[in-house]
Amino acid sequence: MHTPEESAADRQDRGERNREGATAPLSRRKLLAAIGMAGAGMTAGALMNGAVGLAAPAGSVTGTVYGLAAGCDSCVVPATVAELRAMTAPAAGSVFYVTNPGQEGHYAYDPGDTVSPDNTGLVLVGTAGSRFKRLYDGPVHAGWFGAKGDGSTDDTAAIQAALNSLAGGGAVHLPSGTYIVSSALSIPYSKVKLMGSGSSTIVKAADSSNYETMIAASGLGGIEIADMVVDANQANRPGLTVRTVAILLASCTDSSVDRCVVQNTVGGGGIPGVGIALGGNSTRCKVTGCILKDCGVAGKASDGVYTSGLQNLIMNCIALNCTDTGFVIEKSSLSGIIGCTAKQCGAGAAITNASTQDVTGNFIDGLTIYDWSASNTGGIQIGTPNASPGALLNTRVSNVTMERVAGSGPSVYARQQGGKIIGLTLENIRINGAGTQGILFNASDIMIANCHIYNTTNAGIQSQGVCERVVIEGCYIYGGSFGIALNTGISGCHIVGNVMIGVTGQTNYGIYCFGTETNINCIMNTIENVALRKIGYDPGTTPNVFSTLNAGISTNGTVTASTLGVVARKFPIFDKDGNSIGFIPIYSTIT
Structure with missing residues (x-):
């Protein structure tokens, strides 16, 4: 018996479940039909909690991978990153679930790709040259590329790899944590977003590091940096020989920095440091809802926000204790500061x-x-x-x-x-x-x-x-x-x-x-x-x-004279109620 709204495929799947029982393996076709290819990456939590079955027998992860890879073309198989890279003969159409903490997600074997490089987060390359590609929707996560956000690991390379993976544009998400960076993070492509989770996401310059700009993009369009704390860590970089800039968009167009807290930049070499800079010939760029604080020290002053170019805006921002200038418009046209506050700058x-x-x-x-x-x-x-x-x-x-x-x-x-x-x-x-x-x-x-x-x-x-x-x-x-x-x-x-x-x-x-x-x-x-x-x-x-x-x-x-001459015209004078009280004469000549 079935309802009129039930499709033939639904009836087939219901019949299979009745025949196989509740503990039967979940085929890859059913998994992907249920959640869609775009949403496959969202099943990680369910898989780890046992809510979604795997088409694999009981046993070790290694045994599962190597026991089924050559013969199962309808399975979702758990594996580690290392195990996928070691694989020599995956079956066509295989889908794997990577279990490494922070890197969880689904990868599909792509037999038609022989050139994509291994970037840890989106593409893994096996020993025999097999390419496994992550199935995901939405932003890429820095953790997929190995970023730890634990406040001690140098996450520079991992975050840079995440940014480098977005040749066609997209977003990189930094979940809550403290990410240590020892050199500049460079956004390489247009239409890329770097997004945090608010004040709980901190990007911090490494102790004793000696570099100028923490996050930078140059000559690009549609860049967005949002929802994070960027800390130039002035107190723990005593050997600095350069000024520091937390965020730099140089000659970018239609780009923005939004809702960020930027702190602890310093000047150097006679040049002010900068919290957020829209430099060069930036056009139609915005800094909105940001807080710039504790930028600069005695003898090494720093600006909060600096902009140059055309039609750039600094809006709804707060500068606190920026020892040079809170907000600067320099070498700009049609640019403005709107609704901002500066205290003790x-x-x-x-x-x-x-x-x-x-x-x-x-x-x-x-x-x-x-x-x-x-x-x-x-x-x-x-x-x-x-x-x-x-x-x-x-x-x-x-x-x-x-x-x-x-x-x-x-x-x-x-x-x-x-x-x-x-x-x-x-x-x-x-x-x-x-x-x-x-x-x-x-x-x-x-x-x-x-x-x-x-x-x-x-x-x-x-x-x-x-x-x-x-x-x-x-x-x-x-x-x-x-x-x-x-x-x-x-x-x-x-x-x-x-x-x-x-x-x-x-x-x-x-x-x-x-x-x-x-x-x-x-x-x-x-x-x-x-x-x-x-x-x-x-x-x-x-x-x-x-x-x-x-x-x-x-x-x-x-004008004074001994005699006044002849009156030619006169001004009427009125009292407070509008009643005439007299005239001021105008003389045509003074004699």
Whole structure:
């Protein structure tokens, strides 16, 4: 009796089971029909627990292999790696189950292959040249190639063999464990993923080893490195003669590093170390959800994340105690830092250009910096810090919060030493404390807007050197020796709608113009509680001032004459309820 849904093959198998009994061997046809060739590798646990039968008589593994290999073409036979390699005459169509701990899985004999090399994990070659190929679905496992992850075995060769096995792309999985590597792991092919199991997977540089990059890919596309801890082990490598880089994607495209913890890199040879680097001409690459910590030591500084190239992103990352800079965009265009945090780093972030070519369109959108200490670069450095002539164009820094504890230097420092900074927007930046200025800039076509700056030791906002076409608008500045200070060399500056509040007992100005600046317009600013003057300037500089003062008009643009002449037109003036209260006359001539 059978149900209408039961197929003929099902009825045949049911009949065979009834005839053979529950303890009959399971044929290879039935095994593969039940789980599929793609899922054969997933039966390891069931085999070890006795849930799936083997078509082999009782006896030793060696006896099983050598007793059945020549005559059984429908069996799944247990064997060790060594026993398969020693086999001389396997039967056509044989399937074997490798039992070595950490390397378990099914292998099928492929009589048509005479060239594939033995790589331990996916292909085993017998004494007579027989090729046995692993049946699997999903990622390859480093353990298949001999990786132990026990914190003492050197797993470099095994992990490299796993990576080398993926000529057509695919994934290598590192299960939980500590994998010691004594030289660089090189990803050789595009579309390869190296994946761990989260914080329980640790790739650690070997004690006393002396090499630079731990995991690297160069000139490839579609690379992914994810879900692991990469430890450069600075404390136990005293003989290092090079800087260290934990993860490097050099001139790669459409690649990413995701959800990794990277730690303990150091600088060397006068070059900063790097936790994660998207170097060279990397394009459309991302670093997301990573933590960079304890990178660099005194005298051997290290960055957290570094990127150069085109359209690269650093997103939702944390830099903690990176002694150079938490996040760096260098020699890049259209690249950004989004939603990141830097704590107790030398500098929180940098967008710079040290090349001979112009770069454009880089940005920071969402960054919190707590306690920085870089007196030269400031908490955020923007600019061209060396003599290379390439310009930094159209840069934007927005939605930033900065709090200084004991560090030195300005909070935001835009400086140009070689190429120019042209087109810079600083907006929605909240600064609490600075070693010197809140914002110190040397740039042209610059907009500083809606920034809140508190408790600086120098000026809230200050220009430096030649700056043209500057707008400072809608900012709130509390404290500091100057609210806004404009140095010699600035021109075309508009200071509009800002609020500057002095701290009682502090020697301060609201706005001060040094030297011989030209075309300085101060419009509708509020300046209160300053000890010296609301607006001061050196001889030779006369800013144009127009604002309100105690419900009246304050301006230095008045004209005096002995007689007024003839009224030509007039301004109506209204009270708070809109009632006319009089007129301000306009004279066509002054006599």
